[in-house]
Amino acid sequence: MSLQNRVAIVTGAGSGIGRASxxxxxxxxxRVVIVDLDENGGGETLRLAKEQGGDAMFIRADVSKQAEVENYVAVAMEAYGRIDVFHxxxxxxxxxxxLTEHSEDMFDKIIAINLKGVFLGLKYVLKVMEAQHSGVIINTSSAAGxxxxxxxxxxxxSKHGVVGLTRTAAAEFGPKGIRINAICPGGVLTNMTKGMDLxxxxxxxxxxxxxxxxxxANVVVFLAGDESSYMNGAIVPVDGGLTS
Incomplete structure (x- = not known):
């Protein structure tokens, strides 16, 4: 199946891996629905998308908030009528x-975005894909997962949790024609890793x-397409051998 004119949602698309994918x-x-909390970043990704002639739209959303996740899924469906790929x-x-100096507030924020956000995205996108009897999801975990x-x-x-969600979802929804895998990047030069000695x-x-x-992003494209059609529940290191 060609991905031409198929529809993807990418969260965290305002910079880094999300923008690249x-x-x-x-x-x-x-066709790509760009989702990010940062309006400036999301807007810049949209500008770059239009510059290269792509069919894209931007939706501002906090992925840790259920109503905002439901909304980006609903807006994507209203615009395009289906969701084929979800990064x-x-x-x-x-x-x-x-660990002993970690604040509770920071712990809660990291878990809310990285784990709850992935859970909510799965919950609402899977409902669409189940009705379609098809779809591909690529979760972003980490070498730290x-x-x-x-x-x-x-x-x-949080990233270990993403691995667990990926494997569970793959087991539950593989029989329904939906493939769910996770990528585990190592050090990547992004805004998020600025200040780290990569x-x-x-x-x-x-x-x-x-x-x-x-x-x-090259690995995301591979997992989105038919070249990876027998991959489901895979936890894919993309880390230069860091975890080998």
Whole structure:
């Protein structure tokens, strides 16, 4: 099945991996609903989409709020009538902190965006895909969702949770014609990772460098298409060998 004219929703699309995957999906002919809390970032992704001739729209939403998730799904359906691909990507890193010094407020914020946001996206997009009897979902976990990382207790817990949600959803909805996988990026040069010493080879895997957002987006495009048609419930490291 060609992805030409199919419809994708990408959350966290105002920058980084989400922007790169939005533009990559548009490049292969998909129509893309850009979702982000940051109006400036989302607007810039939309501008870039239009610049390359893509069919796209922007919806501002806080992925941790049920009503706003329901709304972006409803607006996408009103505009395009279906959802074929969902890159469930929005995330928040927070400040690396020793577990005993982690504030409750920061823990709650990280879990709300990274885990609850993925859960809510799955809940409402899966209802659409179940009615269609088709669809592909790519959740964004992290290398921190595969193994522990010091000073990142809440982030690591949230991303381990995304792995659990992915596997459960894949088991429940695979029989209904819906494939659900997760990508686990390592260090990626994005706005979220500014201030982290990612250019230090010691902080990366065997490739000794961080990834570009476009390198992660290439894997999203692969998982969205028929080339990955027998992949379901897969947890895919895209980390230069960091977790190998």
């Amino acid at each position: 939005s533009l990559a999906l548009l490049k292969i002919g998909m 469930n990507n929005a995330g928040f890193l927070g400040t690396p902190t020793l 595969i193994h522990s990382q010091s000073y990142m207790a809440a982030y690591s817990a 250019d230090n080879p010691e902080h990366n895997g065997p490739l000794r460098r961080p990834a570009s957002p476009e390198e992660i």
